[in-house]
Amino acid sequence: MCCESFVPDILPLEAAYIATFLAGIDRDLAFRIAAEGVQARVRSDGQTGCPLYRDESIYHCGIYEARPLVCRMFAFSAVRGKNGEPMFSVCRHGEYGLGARLLTGKGLVEVFGLEPPVIADMGSELVAIDPSSSGGRKALPEALAEASGLVLFLIGMNDRKDDDPDLQPPIPRAG
Numbered sequence: 581m582c583c584e585s586f587v588p589d590i591l592p593l594e595a596a597y598i599a600t601f602l603a604g605i606d607r608d609l610a611f612r613i614a615a616e617g618v619q620a621r622v623r624s625d626g627q628t629g630c631p632l633y634r635d636e637s638i639y640h641c642g643i644y645e646a647r648p649l650v651c652r653m654f655a656f657s658a659v660r661g662k663n664g665e666p667m668f669s670v671c672r673h674g675e676y677g678l679g680a681r682l683l684t685g686k687g688l689v690e691v692f693g694l695e696p697p698v699i700a701d702m703g704s705e706l707v708a709i710d711p712s713s714s715g716g717r718k719a720l721p722e723a724l725a726e727a728s729g730l731v732l733f734l735i736g737m738n739d740r741k742d743d744d745p746d747l748q749p750p751i752p753r754a755g
């Protein structure tokens with residue numbers, strides 16, 4: 581339900597991961613995204629959502645194996661409160677028969693037996709892979725279009741035969 585009205589902001593590294601995954605499962609789509617971009621999905625009621633959402637799939641996410649960090653962790657991870665303690669809020673679509681809807685620190689351990697992962701900590705680990713890109717977070721459509729061109733270029737270079745005298749550019753030119 582979140583994906584229908586949510587477009588994640590993602591890091592260039594996450595975009596490259598998605599672009600590589602898409603190039604592996606649907607090369608034509610990857611080329612189309614690189615050449616034409618991809619638009620957020622607009623529902624009949626005007627809600628804007630993720631362009632990778634698929635109505636026809638029972639899993640809905642078209643890149644489930646390569647989905648961004650926020651999609652993996654939202655509603656399954658904690659945030660830090662102002663004193664630094666982990667806080668876990670049960671999704672409004674979820675069931676909270678365990679008692680309180682918002683749990684913190686010790687209460688989390690009492691209910692779940694352990695503290696859930698903190699999404700900001702996982703995000704820091706992701707940024708640490710390429711610190712120079714930490715300010716490069718963009719909405720998924722824009723980030724994916726940019727990354728697709730780069731990834732397809734690299735795949736094309738990798739696929740080429742060095743003894744081929746008639747090398748073609750790996751990406752079709754627009755227009």
Ligand code: SF4
Nearest residue numbers: 583630632633641651
């Ligand atoms: S990438 Fe997948 S899980 Fe994330 S918002 Fe899009 S459809 Fe949903």
